[in-house]
Amino acid sequence: MIVEQFRTGGDRNFGYLVADEVSGEALVIDASFDPSMIVRFAEEHGFVIRYIFSTHGHDDHTNGNGAIRHLTGIVPLLYGDTCPRTGVRVEDAASFSLGTLDARILYTPGHTPDSICILVGDALFTGDTLFTGKVGGTVTRAQALEEYNSLHEKLLGLPDITKVWPGHDYGTAPHSSIGIERRSNPFLLQPDFNAFLALKHNWAEYKKMHGIA
Template identity: 55%
Template structure:
């Protein structure tokens, strides 16, 4: 699959239907890895077979199912893993909101999108958006308090939904009816993004099990 000047390889790594990604500049073959998770060796092999040079390793947040491949992939590639803020173990480095990093002739923009976790980030490059556990196809990330839900709501509307409608969405898990989406499609079909207010959004979160059952959502 491709997004203009960026080629994206989506890799199923196991675990809880986890996705890893390799995204490379088509001009230079420089690549970033997003959420290597359960199968870093497979990720490294795919990159090598495609002729990509891995320049960055990102985790979209610090949950173990997104970070547990970082040390091995870092050793294989000689590149430190990057996470948001100060929750950074050994062999890893931190990035901040608004950081822009070059990827060949493209740029990667770091968007701090807390809610699911305080250190959640999304990565925006060309017209591709890697959303981790903030935005799924037809769903959003789980939260553990009303305050976290409000933070996630603000992240969705202030950081993600302001991007162009044609932006491709690459989520951290295969939880939806399709493995990828666009922001336009999510705006039109994602029940959480159709709520008119935060209170409606929160109500849907609290009643999500019943909503899924009523609407046949897996």
């Protein structure tokens, strides 16, 4: 499996191409700002794009969807959409065949109601649900609780070796692993939801106290 991470612009956004080396089939995740760069990479390496996913509906993750659809003829998919080629709906536990690989959808609401993560092999594409050393922003207590549950019930149930590929270069590194985040991410180290929420409310002060950029 090949994972190519692209700095697409915007607010330090990342886009991704994931390819099965055996079949040459590929999928694209969060093709915002400069989708032609990702399509060009696929063409230069002989990969055929089969799917395009957005991890959630915010503009900085979807503003390239029209352009990449024009370039590839592939309809970009968000949570709740049905893939016109396979008839598979983008929902929790849905699986999309990619050559010898499978891309599995994890529904992870919190940052937005339509947030998903995508698991391909041991690579997890987390959008704005989980960053390296941080988690996605939320506005209300209810959203924060949804995010807390998504993190603990979905993502932290994955093996420690699972690689984490986030939607932005916000954290301490451009990628991480579930094991590293489990052991070091301040939000994941909180003993319960109330402590998690308190850290969200006091994150600016926490960063200042601990020298976090």
